[in-house]
Amino acid sequence: MPTEPALEPVPPSWEPVERQMVDLFFDRVPFGLAVFDLDGRLQRCNRTWVGFYELYFGVGPDYTEPGRYLSDLIPGNEGSVGDLFDAVRTGHVVRQAAHRIAIPGSTTYWDVVFAPLYEHGELVGVLDVVTDATDRVHSTERLEARVSAFTRVAAGMTVDQPLVATLEQIRSEILRTTTAAACSIVVWQGSTSEAPRLATVPDPVFGPGYAEAFHAMYVAAGVDARTAEDVEPFTLWRGARTDLLADPRYAAVHPYWSRSRPEWEDGVVIPLVSGREYFGELQVHLPAGSRFGDDDADYLLAMADHAALAIQNSALFLEQREAAGAAERHRLARELHDSVSQALFSMTMHARTAQRRLEPLGTEADPARAEVARLQELTRGALAEMRALIFELRPGALAEEGLAAALTKQAAAIAAREQVGIEVVAPPHRLPLSVDTEEHLYRIALEAMHNAVKHARPASIEVRVSLEDTAEHVTLRVSDDGTGFDTSVEHPGHLGLGTMRERATGLGGTTTIDSVLGSGTRVTVVVPVDAEHPLG
Amino acid sequence: MPRPGRDEDERVITVFIVDDHSVVRTGLNAYLGTEPGIEVVGEAADGREALARLAVLAAGPGVPDVILMDMQMPHLDGVEATARVKATWPQVDVIAVTSFLEEARIRAALEAGATGYLLKDADADDVVDAIRAAVAGEVRLDPVAAAALVSGLRAPRSPVEDLTPREREVIVLVASGRTNREIGRRLGVAERTARTHVSNILTKLGLASRTQAAMWAVREGLVDATDVTS
Known part of the structure; x- marks a missing residue:
């Protein structure tokens, strides 16, 4: 210079x-x-x-x-x-x-x-x-350290290492091989996978509570919808700390960034991108006025590339594993269908045949008739169970057949198993619900039915799905005539109610549980219809 | 819909079973063997074997009235086998037997000319009901299934206007599940005449079965889906 x-x-x-x-x-x-x-x-x-x-x-x-x-x-x-x-x-x-x-x-x-x-x-x-020769030796050492850091990060990525562990490794290698005071990584989307999956790797140097505050800040911020073209590939931000502490969007982490330790004032921000996709950020905190040369910039860019690659690998790995799981479930469903359910169908025929053969006989055949009747009932129940099981095993079954069909199958299985009458009342047409919403409502209804037969000993259960007159909400109501319970008392261990509420809340809906001791329970879940699924 | 009384069918109904699971064939055979007025005249393990055996029957005692046709089979599957059976012996009623894993095939089977369908978790008595209904010319569709099926039905070759007013009356009655005898009685004509009307309708519309005609009528708005009997 x-x-x-x-x-x-x-x-x-x-x-x-x-x-x-x-x-x-x-x-x-x-x-x-x-x-x-x-x-x-x-x-x-x-x-x-x-x-x-x-x-x-x-x-x-x-x-x-x-x-x-x-x-x-x-x-x-x-x-x-x-x-x-x-x-x-x-x-x-x-x-x-x-x-x-x-x-x-x-x-x-x-x-x-x-x-x-x-x-x-x-x-x-x-x-x-x-x-x-001090500078020369230091830069050679730094270079060697950085090269070995790359090697370690790359080696870590080849083993089946969880994404967060790889990102944590990149984070600590950056701290070890640069003058950075702190370094954090945030990923708000698993690249090729469609579902946003927020992962944060905050620097623990900011003290206890920072990780939670950092994560919560990005949960609140949601996915950054910009593409790779919209963001600067590299930003050296002198005076970042002062600017950020004045920005209310970062209020959640202000208490941590305003501390005197670690000492930092400048920042480097590198987006994690792949192709057109922009799915995360590498954030490096630097001491005030740090020397930051082209070699440092190149190094951080290369580390950011590694992080982006790790994120992509992880997304692909997850996708592949999910696909493998789905294929395995499908195979299981197919095999169950090919063996057990065909045999069960045949058994219903044979049971009916036996019943017919017993018809001409006198009262001496009554015990045999009773046995055959019981056999028929069991076979019918087993068929219903099998049908429900295969439905559960088959990927996309709910999406394909809809909520009403799914609930009917499960209700038939529970009814046969628990000797309780279950009626499912639902509109003949598909409701304007996303697959996700249907899945949640399905799980809520299952949970409610299971709760009823497990705790309330009802004679009958009714599951009713209806579209409100205004067509803005869908109501799911599961009512039973069982023993009921006192809703004002905590029921430790009964996580089901909490899970139902969580699901409903997640859908922007409400859960109401009415129960009267001795005369039954009614679980009502109201969720908004999905705008992108118009009626029809 | 009352079950057709035995007295309506003095003639024995002949049934042929096609299923690749021998356990299913055995069960159906045993049960149908106890049913008066129904006789199982043969069975096959796949579509190819079925066509070969049916050809033998056609050359001898005659083709069966009803075929219980499994859908998922090796060599020649149920949909294709149904289409070939209907092409060679249009008088045979095919009942598609589908498992609950392949309900999507119901539409394909009906399009191939199947008269009706039966799920493999049906009760034994439902099997006999389905056979008798098919022979009586009754269209039996679950209303929900009918609505879904109709929406995906292939376009017929001719529009509504090609049907005579009488034929339109007939197709509405077919769609509401009436047998030829009932249609004849309703219109004050002989059963044979009703049957002729139905077959003229099928020819004009290029359809293979009464069931297809019923679904066509629903789709063209001649009847409401919920009027189709189950």
Whole structure:
């Protein structure tokens, strides 16, 4: 990086030119020069050499006064420097690249040349020529660390590692290999998968409670609908902290970002994108005025690419696993159908045949008749169970056949199993509901029916699905004539009611549970119809 | 809809069973064997075998009145087998027997010319009812199923105007589940005449069965779906 030229006056001199040259050379070259006697006592040094001590050790010019021993100047490094000195004493020039000097609070690297000085053929001292290699070594180290960080992240992605674990690894590698004070990742969409799936990997350095606040903030914000083209691929945001603390959209995390630790002021924001899709963000918090070069930008962009790839992989993996699960369920449904349900159908025929054969016989066949009747009833129940089971196993069955058909099948199975009359009343046409809403209503109704037969011992249950006159709401009502319960009392362990309420709330609907001890329970769920599913 | 009395059918109804599950054939055979007025005259394990055996029957004692036809079968499935049976022996009534896993095939079977359908979780008595209804020329469709089926029905070759007023009267009665005998009685004509009207309607509309005619009538708005008897 070019800087302003530094000017320094040089007074007129009467010395011989050669002497002037030596003095100028000694004092003004950009490498440090020092002369020691054979015992390692400093005889003379130039300004650059003094400057190095000032820069790295934070000491004044008096630290490097002539007469001090080298071993005192760099305490703790006698061994390695002593070896170099010994080589010089035997009449050698010693070159050592990136010689490490570690004193408490500072580790530096130096390209060192030690050369013998002779006087009248006698070895009298050592010339020390040093140049600062600290930056070079640090950037090489950083580069190596970053390369190995890439390798580790890539290796992590090849194993079956959960997405959040991969993102957490990327986050901590960034912290380890940059000057970042904090780093967080947020993903609001699983790339190719359609369902938005929010995943946040916030930096724990912001303290307890931050993770929840950070997550809640993005839950409230919803999916960022912009595409990859709409967002800046890289933003270095000087003064980000001040700006963000003034932005009410980030109010949830203001208490954490306003703390004095970690120290940060600037930020880097990199969108996680793939193709046209924009599904997340890498956020890096930097200390105020951090040096941030092109190499740092490239590194973070590459890490962001890794994160985007991990997110895509994870989405594809999930999709594939779901598809495999669906295929497996379908196979199971098909096999059950091919074996058990065909046999059950045949059994109903045989049971009826047996009944017919018993008809001409007298009363002595009554016990056999009773047995056959029971057999018929059991077979009918088993068929209903099988039908309901196959329905549950078949992916997309509910979407295909609709809520009414689904409820009728399940009701038949429960009715046969529990010896209770269940009537399902629903409009003949499909209701204006999304598949998702139908699924939730179906689960609510199942839960209500199960609750009724489990706790209320009813003689009959009615499941009624109806479209309100205004066609804006659909009502599901499950009523039974069982024992009822006191709705004002908590029923620990009965999570079903809570789950029903949650489902209804999730659909923007309401749940009402009316129950009178001794005369039954009525669960009423009202949900809005889905706008994109018009009547018909 | 009252069950047709036994006295209406002095003649024995002959039935042929096609199903790839031998356990199903055995069960149906045993049960139908106890039903007076019904005789099982053969069975086959797939559509191809069924066509071969039917050809043998046609050359000898004659084709059966009713075929209970499973839908999902190897070699030749029920839909295709139904279409071929109706093409060769249009007088045969085919009842599509579908499991609850393949209700979507009902429409395909009806389009292929099946008179009616039976789900494999039906009670034994429903099987006999379906056979007798098919022979009596009764169209029996579940109202909900009818509405769904009608919406997907293939377009017929001719519009409503091609039917004579009398034929329109007949098709409405067919759609409301009347037998030829009942239609004849209602219109004051012989049963044979009613049957002729029905077959003329099928020819004009390019349809293969009374069931298709009923669904056509529903779709053309001649009758309401809920008027179709079940």
